[in-house]
Amino acid sequence: MPVDDMDDLSLAYTPGVAEPCREIHAHPEQVFTYTNRANQVAILTDGSAVLGLGDIGPEASLPVMEGKSVLFKRFGGVDAFPILVRSQDPDDICRVMELIEPGFGGVNIEDIAAPRCFAVERRLKASLTVPVFNDDQHGTAIVVGAAFINAVQVTNKTLAEVRVVINGAGAAGIAVARMLLNLGVKDLSLVDRSGLIWSGRPGLNPEKEEIAQHTNLEHQAGDLTQAVRGADVLIGLSVAGAFTMEMLAGMRPGAIVFALANPVPEIWPVQALEVGAAVVGTGRSDFPNQINNVLGFPGVFRGSLDVRARQISAGMHQAASLAISDLVGDELRPDYIIPSPLDGRVAPAVAEAVARAALAEGLATVTDLDPKEIGRRLAELTGAQEKGGDLN
8 A cells, every 4th residue: 555645654554553453452353354364374384395405494495485475476366474483393383383373364384394294284273273284285285186187087097997106105195195085096005215105014104104094905015116017197206216217117008107306307208208108297397297386375375365264174175176177178188187387267266166165164254255256356366367377
């Protein structure tokens, strides 16, 4: 707002601000009406798992958190602010966020290493009154889920019949596994540094043990090469070079390979295609089928904030996945299974779908807002085009 004269100054600050202060004191929920809290998200990190750089600390993580803030604003119209914690103790991280919650309408957990991130998310979901979302887990799962739905369709297979292997059982791998199970996958296995995971395998942390109860139900053992043999889908959420051409050659015809390590994938697309993969996706913008979290989190928060959801549920995650996958429509082909990160239709569609799911699940506290209007307003705000969708 302009502050060009004494009248503007009196309205923006004293004495004008006294009136909303009194109103909020009498009716605390009005803080969402008279302040920016309804549109402000905390990006919470300890800097322990930053991109492909690892544990570089909170200060060195700040460029990533600021970049995330830019994406929140550009694609979702959301004001996001980095919250850097100089501690890797989950109690410290949670206590910081609990103390500063009154200034925020939501929390995005970012780049906190597993398994610590699971503990932080669980506690904050229980202790805060605003939605909590771990983008490394759920943002990745939403976008991988969208690409997966379309990849299975383009290879003329079904979700219930494909055999899926996920290499990497950290935060992202476990969240993707849960998403695929919710979408209807029946045969799914995860592989970590020690090989295939099964329920009761010695040394599993609680999160791995929990997901193991729903995966690799035959308790098969072995390394990644053995796990991949006869698989339809291989998803890498691990490290550069983890996949070999020989390994992929043992997959079933029409194989789907998502090599999502960044900046160097588990295998280069040209190699995967050379040994017969039908669909290949990476996290990189210089290859087709970029599987990028920016397709998810701006719209997820836009929809959640606008209906003031109490939490962001698995049903809302799935609604976001389906909204993204649906945008491909009749253009679906092996090298186009997911929209571009610059497709301006995506965030409005996700926001509308997430808001609708929150209303349907009874998680919204603002119930008189039409989800279509949320999508329309975001499209207008971010400059999305109705057809084609590339952002200006």
